[in-house]
Amino acid sequence: MxxxxxxxxxxxxxxxxxxxxxxxxxxxxxxxxxxxxxxxxxxxxxxxxxxxxxxxxxxxxxxxxxxxxxxxxxxxxxxxxRPWKSDWILVLVGVLFFLAFVMAVLIRSTQR
Ligand SMILES: [Zn+2]
Known part of the structure; x- marks a missing residue:
């Protein structure tokens, strides 16, 4: 050019x-x-x-x-x-952490 x-x-x-x-x-x-x-x-x-x-x-x-x-x-x-792409990943990571936390609490409460 x-x-x-x-x-x-x-x-x-x-x-x-x-x-x-x-x-x-x-x-x-x-x-x-x-x-x-x-x-x-x-x-x-x-x-x-x-x-x-x-x-x-x-x-x-x-x-x-x-x-x-x-x-x-x-x-x-x-x-x-594209800004929405990085936002989407942050939300996904947040949801995964939340699910892992919920699973950990559930597993703990069922053990014993
Ligand atoms: Zn110049």
Whole structure:
């Protein structure tokens, strides 16, 4: 993927890679989303060149908020995993411990 560094405007390969010129990489989910938008995944090569020049000149580019938010949300889900999955495991472990406790009490009361 051909991309443009969101910090200095230089070309780099891969939206989320480290920039060889300024040494920075997109950090937050929002920056990653902007970096993905500033790649040939979303833009034609010629648009990329225009935007790269605007970043390099300090003029900057304006992103559509809904695009950045949509992609940032996807990145968040991918990075953190689905939250319900870990909750589900916690509940399961809790239930198993409770069952083990109940069994232990039952077994104790039947012995003798
Ligand atoms: Zn850079």
């Amino acid at each position: 051909n991309a443009v560094c969101i910090h200095c405007g230089k070309r780099k390969s891969g939206a989320l890679t480290l920039c060889g010129v300024c040494g920075r990489a997109p950090d937050s989910s929002e920056e990653m989303a902007q970096a993905v938008l500033l790649s040939d995944h979303n833009l034609l090569g010629e648009d990329l060149g225009t935007l790269a020049a605007r970043i390099a000149s300090g003029e900057g580019v304006t992103f559509r908020t809904e695009d950045v938010e949509r992609i940032a949300r996807n990145i968040d889900v991918t990075r953190k995993g």
